[in-house]
Amino acid sequence: MPLQNRVTPSSTIVATAERGAFTGNRGVIHNEQKQIVKHHAVKYWITCVPEYKGKRRALMTPNRWTELFFLDEAAAFAASHRPCGFCRHADFKRFKQLWLQANGKQ
16 A cells, blocks of 8 residues: 555645655654654645655655655645755755745845
């Protein structure tokens, strides 16, 4: 049975066998049985690449952030996640610039 770690555009976390193009972070939201126990644990929600510099994470390691997955970037944006400033730095800079322009901050 697949883990409950796929995020829909409406921000619901579901269990499905579909693979995701991006991974996301809402903090530690799972228990030791790899079950989602809360919607989020932090205010900032980010979208990362699933593999960075050849490194991959073990899914739902106890006391580590919960790896969530999105089918594509549109689903991640719809679910209120922004690009990661570390592994997706260029995307983050572009997102920040557009967000500031759209909100009259620049």
